[in-house]
Amino acid sequence: MKDLINIRVLQHDTNDQIRIGMAYPIIDLDKAEKDIVDNYEKKTxxxxxxxxxxxxYYQRIAIVRADTLEVIRPIYPNK
Incomplete structure (x- = not known):
């Protein structure tokens, strides 16, 4: 079984404003990334x-650890 981790979505826009979403638990990072991209796809x-x-509109979108805000996986730009 995979470990449970708490994540947030960090969004850094072109006006240098940073938004950090609410923390929520995940087990599968790949599925979480797909769900986040699908949600942005609908909204945009x-x-x-x-x-x-x-x-x-964005400089960066990333999945970060909820407690430390350490980047776990960049979504955009995907380097």
Whole structure:
């Protein structure tokens, strides 16, 4: 069984504003990333979807540890 970890989504926009979402537990990091991207895709459909919104409005989106805010996995840009 995989370990349970608490994550947050960090969003850094082009105006240098940083937003950090509420903490929630996950078991599968890959599934969590897919769910986060799918959620952004739905929210940003009006401007061309996730990729287009990232290029226009965000410098960075990442999954971070809820307690330390250490980046676990970058979502955009995916380096």
């Amino acid at each position: 459909a009006w401007c061309g979807g996730f990729k287009a919104a990232c290029e226009k």
